[in-house]
Amino acid sequence: MPSLDVRLKALEVKTSPAEPLTIIRRFVSPGQLLPELQGLQDDKGNEWLRLPGETEQNLIDRASLKAWRSPGGVICLAERPCHRYPNQPAS
Helix, strand or coil, rough: CCCCHHHHHHHHHHHHCCCEEEEECCCCCCCCCCCCCEEEEECCCCCECCCCCCCCHHHHHHHHHHHHCCCCEEEEEEECCHCCCCCCCCC
């Protein structure tokens, strides 16, 4: 019977995500329409603002390319509250 380390390594290879996973946390309220994302922030505090003419999906894709990724390949992004920076131009 293979050692526990060998079996664990085999399980980790089988359970590794085929593609990186991006999780987005959003702020929602009952009965309110979900506004489009205007900014995202990763778990390390890096922020991405939506550029003029940029789609919501393009913002997610751009942030996903540069955001901090966990060892398992997961990126956690949170909606950046727009009210914190009301007059800051998109960057």
